[in-house]
Amino acid sequence: MRLVVATCTVQYTGRLTAHLPLAKRVLMLKGDGSILVHSDGGSYKPLNWMSPPASLEECEPTEEQTDAGASRVWKVTHKKTGDALTVQLHEVESDQSFELGIDPGLVKDGVESHLQEMLADQIETLGDGFRLWRREYMTAIGPVDILAQDSDGATVAVEIKRRGGVDGVEQLTRYLELLNRDPKLAPVSGVFAAQEIKPQARTLAEDRGIRCLVLDYDEMRGVESNVPRLF
Amino acid sequence: MRLVVATCTVQYTGRLTAHLPLAKRVLMLKGDGSILVHSDGGSYKPLNWMSPPASLEECEPTEEQTDAGASRVWKVTHKKTGDALTVQLHEVESDQSFELGIDPGLVKDGVESHLQEMLADQIETLGDGFRLWRREYMTAIGPVDILAQDSDGATVAVEIKRRGGVDGVEQLTRYLELLNRDPKLAPVSGVFAAQEIKPQARTLAEDRGIRCLVLDYDEMRGVESNVPRLF
DNA sequence: TCCTCCATCTCGGCT
DNA sequence: AGCCGAGGTGGAGGA
Numbered sequence: 206m207r208l209v210v211a212t213c214t215v216q217y218t219g220r221l222t223a224h225l226p227l228a229k230r231v232l233m234l235k236g237d238g239s240i241l242v243h244s245d246g247g248s249y250k251p252l253n254w255m256s257p258p259a260s261l262e263e264c265e266p267t268e269e270q271t272d273a274g275a276s277r278v279w280k281v282t283h284k285k286t287g288d289a290l291t292v293q294l295h296e297v298e299s300d301q302s303f304e305l306g307i308d309p310g311l312v313k314d315g316v317e318s319h320l321q322e323m324l325a326d327q328i329e330t331l332g333d334g335f336r337l338w339r340r341e342y343m344t345a346i347g348p349v350d351i352l353a354q355d356s357d358g359a360t361v362a363v364e365i366k367r368r369g370g371v372d373g374v375e376q377l378t379r380y381l382e383l384l385n386r387d388p389k390l391a392p393v394s395g396v397f398a399a400q401e402i403k404p405q406a407r408t409l410a411e412d413r414g415i416r417c418l419v420l421d422y423d424e425m426r427g428v429e430s431n432v433p434r435l436f
Numbered sequence: 437m438r439l440v441v442a443t444c445t446v447q448y449t450g451r452l453t454a455h456l457p458l459a460k461r462v463l464m465l466k467g468d469g470s471i472l473v474h475s476d477g478g479s480y481k482p483l484n485w486m487s488p489p490a491s492l493e494e495c496e497p498t499e500e501q502t503d504a505g506a507s508r509v510w511k512v513t514h515k516k517t518g519d520a521l522t523v524q525l526h527e528v529e530s531d532q533s534f535e536l537g538i539d540p541g542l543v544k545d546g547v548e549s550h551l552q553e554m555l556a557d558q559i560e561t562l563g564d565g566f567r568l569w570r571r572e573y574m575t576a577i578g579p580v581d582i583l584a585q586d587s588d589g590a591t592v593a594v595e596i597k598r599r600g601g602v603d604g605v606e607q608l609t610r611y612l613e614l615l616n617r618d619p620k621l622a623p624v625s626g627v628f629a630a631q632e633i634k635p636q637a638r639t640l641a642e643d644r645g646i647r648c649l650v651l652d653y654d655e656m657r658g659v660e661s662n663v664p665r666l667f
Numbered sequence: 668t669c670c671t672c673c674a675t676c677t678c679g680g681c682t
Numbered sequence: 683a684g685c686c687g688a689g690g691t692g693g694a695g696g697a
């Protein structure tokens with residue numbers, strides 16, 4: 206890991222062409238040849254970058270580049286796509302290298318699969334007398350998140366999303382259409398379950414006779430584990 | 437802009453909970469209170485981060501944290517959502533600050549809007565005698581990229597994508613369905629134009645009577661501007 | 668390997 | 683401010 210702070214211009218050519226005018230920026234060069242160009246703002250996305258696997262070549266500046274004020278020129282190229290990033294360094298304020306080693310990586314919790322697990326475990330959230338039938342029930346057009354039976358034994362298909370948009374309703378609609386062709390399952394009703402359901406999605410769902418269910422992640426987690434959280 | 441290299445652990449709670457075990461990493465603290473945690477690998481996405489607007493509070497480590505080896509503790513909190521990132525710093529190898537100033541920002545070229553502009557200007561790319569009718573023609577379900585007339589005066593709807601997938605074909609199909617309900621426009625035929633059209637998308641489009649057109653970006657740009665490129 | 672879907676998406680445009 | 687679509691999307695999981 207090499208960190209350089211310098212005034213520079215950057216030129217990218219690949220899927221698109223883009224350039225950065227002269228300004229002072231932070232250049233992060235990683236061990237896999239990738240490079241990030243960051244300014245003091247924005248979010249985690251760099252102003253410009255090159256993804257790994259890439260290789261950096263330190264070039265002699267051409268006369269033209271020297272006249273423009275460049276003291277060093279880096280050419281970073283992607284090994285497969287041929288995308289190229291050219292950095293013209295003018296004044297270098299800092300240039301340091303560090304040994305970081307391999308990172309153990311991020312440990313996550315709380316994504317859609319976890320919501321699905323918890324809803325499967327707490328299937329009565331859907332209503333009294335509900336029983337879990339299947340998870341990830343495979344159909345020709347994809348897996349239905351949850352199939353359950355209500356207190357009358359009727360089949361219920363559940364689509365789970367973190368944020369429920371119209372696309373999720375469309376997805377569930379396609380599943381319901383297919384499942385209702387199966388005489389062993391029909392009639393199948395639908396439940397659209399999400400941490401947050403957008404108004405348009407709710408309208409569309411209810412218009413199609415699909416029930417909407419807002420999931421409270423924290424509450425479900427509370428029910429789920431009496432074991433205290435590890436951190 | 438403050439750059440810190442240190443062994444640390446990181447804990448995030450917000451939309452999800454996640455943590456990073458102890459390892460040496462680069463911490464980038466920006467002027468807007470945001471922070472990025474990078475390792476020597478991966479792509480431009482940090483292992484963990486906090487988006488602006490955020491504020492950093494340097495805390496005294498609790499006895500427990502001191503026992504675990506933490507010398508300093510940062511609490512970075514998002515001002516609106518309440519998301520929190522806690523960094524426990526153990527050994528600090530480097531800690532430097534730099535004044536970067538406001539960045540002039542990235543100048544882009546070659547995106548979909550540019551393709552659309554160029555195709556509108558070079559509408560005969562679609563065929564001899566074609567004339568431009570409308571750009572961004574608004575309908576109830578969204579804007580149609582281009583409406584043109586062919587040499588016979590029939591209406592042609594064009595959907596432009598950089599990379600043409602099935603979703604783009606679906607989109608165009610919806611537009612065509614709607615436009616063909618308008619007796620003033622019908623019959624409307626479709627053209628799916630993209631720099632690259634995926635086989636599945638091509639099959640679907642042609643199956644629906646939609647013509648596929650691969651756009652050569654460099655060639656179009658060559659036609660577009662006799663002015664030589666600036667870089 | 669390719670393809671598909673998710674994301675603490677980010678980012679821009681528009682209403 | 684919210685909504686929607688594109689991205690040099692990146693990243694993960696399944697066929």
